[in-house]
């Protein structure tokens with residue numbers, strides 16, 4: 145059986161997916177303002193031979209519940225939310241192999257600045273960065289960024305198509321491979337004939353300029369994405385090297401996986417050029433009974449109002465207006481369409497706010513696995529076999545205890561079974577995941593941007 149890709153899923157915040165659990169006495173997530181918190185985190189993941197730390201991001205506050213920010217602020221629901229990029233260099237300095245998946249919202253950031261920051265980090269990390277492409281779901285974020293409202297769902301992907309095309313041209317086409325000469329005698333740092341100004345005048349973005357950084361190890365960072373709508377999957381199939389899926393049913397995740405792979409094949413990219421990771425939350429202990437006790441304990445610290453504030457922001461519907469036991473109905477909003485469909489168009493069941501508050505309390509929409517190390521390893525193996533996912537994006541619960549338990553108890557078992565590597569491969573994040581060279585290759589559109597130049 146193939147080895148799994150292991151990513152840790154987090155955000156630069158306190159209440160990430162397990163709302164209220166920050167109040168547990170063993171949770172360290174309130175120390176997020178210290179660089180040591182992040183460097184310890186990175187070292188821990190590298191000890192477990194994780195492929196990457198994936199840092200999600202939300203621009204805006206979850207202010208749909210009750211029509212205000214108050215429930216989110218009170219409960220620490222992804223608020224505070226620090227910048228996900230700034231700690232990366234610190235983490236890179238104390239590790240040698242761990243990759244960093246960074247979320248970047250393309251709606252709010254001028255392409256030139258974004259391309260430069262990413263290229264700089266690719267240099268500083270030695271080619272260990274990936275970009276999780278998002279377009280945001282919070283109207284409060286749109287207002288914070290000076291827009292009247294959020295861009296409609298499908299149009300966000302049109303913007304993403306154009307933005308990405310421009311990014312590929314900047315990263316891949318601005319500097320030829322042999323542009324940098326470093327010829328001290330002739331006083332030629334770089335050959336101007338081999339450095340190109342990129343001109344772009346599209347529907348959403350305009351720019352004329354060259355990438356101001358020398359070509360970085362990967363040029364284009366590892367491209368990651370989590371779109372789950374038809375439009376989202378199409379975008380992923382065309383561009384993404386890593387796709388994140390959510391779901392608690394194997395049948396549903398298997399269907400998503402084969403749909404994404406089919407679309408990737410249609411794009412000429414090959415089914416294996418996309419790694420698909422399932423969002424997972426794990427509670428593991430020495431015995432099943434101990435793990436269940438731990439789960440019950442964590443649930444006692446969960447904060448139902450905060451869970452609902454998180455879910456309400458996700459789907460763009462004020463759940464405070466719903467009686468607790470009323471079944472949720474579909475509403476067309478511009479927030480997370482896939483979550484809305486999961487709650488309201490699931491043929492197997494319906495959801496009420498009370499059920500969401502209880503069932504999503506410690507894992508949100510992630511798959512939740514609770515058990516002994518053997519049971520967790522069995523379950524992960526069966527998810528890979530039955531759904532076709534390549535690995536898992538594991539969200540922390542108690543920080544760092546839940547990840548330490550996974551690394552100490554489950555990782556050795558996975559290694560024994562040949563499901564997890566026993567050493568890192570050399571090279572960039574892309575090379576560690578796919579083997580072949582550091583750059584994207586044809587028929588990926590990034591390679592075409594390099595060839596054209």
Ligand SMILES: Cc1cc2nc3c(=O)[nH]c(=O)nc-3n(C[C@H](O)[C@H](O)[C@H](O)COP(=O)(O)O)c2cc1C
Nearest residue numbers: 200201247278280370371372373376388390481482
């Ligand atoms: C594991 C995972 C991580 C995600 N991280 C973010 C994030 O950091 N920021 C964000 O705005 N959206 C994030 N999303 C949401 C997706 O970008 C996307 O909006 C969502 O999956 C709905 O897909 P759709 O836009 O195709 O409907 C994430 C989704 C998943 C499954």
